[in-house]
Structure formats: C-alpha cells, structure tokens
Amino acid sequence: MHLADRLGRPLADLRLSVTDRCTLRCSYCMPEEEYRWLPRSDILRFEELVVLVQAFVECGVEDVRLTGGEPLLRKDLPRLVGMLRGVRGLRELSMTTNGILYAPLARELKDAGLDRVTISLDTLDPARFRALARRDGLDEVLSALEAARAVGMRGTKIDTVVLRGVNDDEILPLFEHARSLEAEIRYIEYMDVGGATQWSPDKVVPAAEILATIERAHGPARRVDVESRAPAKRHLLADGSVFGLVASTTRPFCSTCDRSRVTADGMWFHCLYATRGTNLRELLRAGAGTDDLRRAIVDGWRERADRGAESRLEQAQRGALAGRDDLLDNPHLEMHTRGG
Numbered sequence: 001m002h003l004a005d006r007l008g009r010p011l012a013d014l015r016l017s018v019t020d021r022c023t024l025r026c027s028y029c030m031p032e033e034e035y036r037w038l039p040r041s042d043i044l045r046f047e048e049l050v051v052l053v054q055a056f057v058e059c060g061v062e063d064v065r066l067t068g069g070e071p072l073l074r075k076d077l078p079r080l081v082g083m084l085r086g087v088r089g090l091r092e093l094s095m096t097t098n099g100i101l102y103a104p105l106a107r108e109l110k111d112a113g114l115d116r117v118t119i120s121l122d123t124l125d126p127a128r129f130r131a132l133a134r135r136d137g138l139d140e141v142l143s144a145l146e147a148a149r150a151v152g153m154r155g156t157k158i159d160t161v162v163l164r165g166v167n168d169d170e171i172l173p174l175f176e177h178a179r180s181l182e183a184e185i186r187y188i189e190y191m192d193v194g195g196a197t198q199w200s201p202d203k204v205v206p207a208a209e210i211l212a213t214i215e216r217a218h219g220p221a222r223r224v225d226v227e228s229r230a231p232a233k234r235h236l237l238a239d240g241s242v243f244g245l246v247a248s249t250t251r252p253f254c255s256t257c258d259r260s261r262v263t264a265d266g267m268w269f270h271c272l273y274a275t276r277g278t279n280l281r282e283l284l285r286a287g288a289g290t291d292d293l294r295r296a297i298v299d300g301w302r303e304r305a306d307r308g309a310e311s312r313l314e315q316a317q318r319g320a321l322a323g324r325d326d327l328l329d330n331p332h333l334e335m336h337t338r339g340g
Contacts, residue, residue, distance in 0.1 A: 003060045005304035013259035014061045017339035018074040023100045025134040028161050029335050031198050036331045042265035046080045048284050054087050055293035062091040067339035072101035078112040085113030099144030100137045106147035118157040123167050156183040162205040171213045186232045186244035192321050194333035199320045207247035229256045252309030261339045273308025
C-alpha cells in the first residue's frame with residue numbers, strides 16, 4: 001500500500017518502543033532526578049506488538065526499529081525479534097541501544113533475525129561518560145561495538161550527540177574509533193525534544209561545524225544517498241570512510257520525514273514533537289484485528305501535517321520543549337518514552 005500524508009510523505013519507517021525504562025540518565029535525554037513511568041499493565045505484550053507491526057507493514061512500513069528507553073531491558077527481547085521476523089512484508093528489523101546490555105545477547109539477537117544495530121557512544125573518556133550518563137558503563141558500550149563486529153552484524157552505526165563544551169572536542173577521536181570498528185558514525189545535533197529540559201541554543205553544535213571539523217582533518221567530503229529520506233545526511237571521504245550528520249535542530253528534514261513512533265503502551269505519534277497521539281492499545285484490547293488497526297493507521301496518516309522541528313526552528317524565543325512539571329504530568333512527552 002502507498003500511503004501518503006497531507007504533505008505527500010509516505011509511511012515507511014516505524015520506531016517501536018518496547019519499554020520506557022533505561023539503564024542510563026544521559027543529560028540530553030533524562031537530566032531530571034525523578035520520572036513518572038508507564039503503568040506496567042499498559043505495556044504491550046509481544047503478541048500485541050506483532051499484530052501492530054503487521055498492520056503497519058500492510059500500510060507501507062518497510063523498516064522497524066526497536067527502541068526504548070533501553071530496549072534490552074525488555075525481558076526475552078530475542079524472542080520478540082524472532083516473532084517480528086515472521087511478519088509478512090517486513091524488510092528490515094533493527095535496534096537502537098545504549099550498548100550496556102548488548103554484548104552478552106549479540107549472537108542470540110542476530111540469530112533471532114535482527115538485521116542491524118545502532119549503538120550510542122558520546123565519549124571515549126570514562127569520567128566524561130559518567131558525567132554525561134550519570135552511570136558508569138563505557139567499557140560495556142565499547143564491548144557492545146566489538147561484539148556486533150564479532151557476530152558479523154552488518155551496517156552497525158554509532159550515534160553521537162554532540163554538545164558544546166561537553167564532548168565537541170571528541171569529534172575526531174570518535175570518528176577514528178568508529179572507523180577502526182568498520183562502523184558508521186552519525187553525529188546528532190542536540191535536540192530540544194521532550195526530556196531535554198536543560199536544552200538551550202548555545203549548547204547546539206551545528207552539523208555544518210562538525211562537517212568542517214572533519215574536513216579540516218581528512219579533506220573534502222562528498223554527499224552520498226542524496227535522495228534518501230533517512231535523517232542522517234551521509235558523507236564520503238576520499239579514503240572511503242562514510243559518516244552521517246543529523247541536523248535536526250538547525251536544518252530540519254520534516255519535508256521528507258517518513259517515520260512515526262509507537263510507545264511501549266501503544267500510543268502512536270506521527271512526529272517526535274507531537275503533543276497528542278492515537279491510543280492503539282485501546283483498539284487492540286477492545287478486540288481490534290489487523291483490518292481495524294490498518295483503518296486507524298490509514299485515517300491517522302492521511303491527516304498528518306506535522307512539521308515539528310521546522311515549527312520549532314521558526315520560533316523567535318526557543319527553549320526546551322517541556323519543563324519538568326509538564327513531563328511528570330504527561331510522560332508520553334518524554335524522549336525515552338517516545339523512542340529515538
């Protein structure tokens with residue numbers, strides 16, 4: 001099915017959160033001391049997630065990425081991977097993880113059918129890692145990257161959020177580390193999404209600045225995959241190295257955005273910045289089948305006109321999207337609830 005929204009954007013990519021819990025408390029995502037968690041009774045069962053994914057695939061979704069929170073906190077996740085691999089028409093099944101729990105499960109996840117993994121790595125310095133994440137764990141993340149390579153996982157990516165005055169001096173060391181692992185690093189601008197209560201414009205390192213830093217060290221970089229709808233704009237160096245830049249804050253890509261998100265409790269959000277979603281859990285638990293869910297998805301996507309990041313860019317006085325009290329009132333605003 002070819003399904004387009006009001007701006008002509010297809011529905012092709014689904015970020016599927018399986019938990020709102022996380023093993024870290026990264027300053028750009030979870031800087032507060034107190035959080036309100038989703039009720040456990042609302043968290044979708046594996047069988048419900050499979051039904052949802054089948055409905056989305058029948059509406060045009062080709063790629064599903066498991067996310068969280070930290071998805072590996074979900075018990076028996078390899079079993080869910082195997083179940084999702086049975087969904088007819090699903091092209092790629094990937095996962096984003098902070099890496100803390102990944103290494104012991106790397107082989108099992110691959111054997112279950114996981115196609116690709118993206119691992120977050122913002123620093124190579126243990127003390128800085130603890131300051132950023134408010135937890136130790138750098139050794140586990142580095143082991144996760146090694147494990148992905150050891151089990152033959154292809155297309156591994158590293159996600160790096162760059163913050164001014166925090167880790168912007170590690171752009172090149174992180175690039176070299178990714179290259180040594182044959183992984184593709186993607187530098188992400190600090191985003192003013194829900195949960196980023198300490199966000200301010202002066203902490204954003206623009207993608208253009210990151211590109212200039214790399215080109216000064218390695219020479220000119222050429223854009224590749226120019227027609228891609230993926231958030232990362234990929235660049236190729238003369239030596240064959242490829243890296244990505246996600247300029248979601250300074251140069252939003254709303255006009256080509258083909259992805260939406262389903263939270264672990266079944267709320268469907270058309271946009272990372274959306275304040276309201278569609279409760280698919282209620283439909284599921286009222287006995288809705290794939291046909292009913294497909295109709296809800298078709299109706300919802302056809303009405304979609306979200307351009308959240310572009311709207312944020314247009315604001316004269318731009319601050320954090322939500323404050324601490326807002327997030328306690330509505331945990332669905334949280335990035336760790338909505339999924340990366």
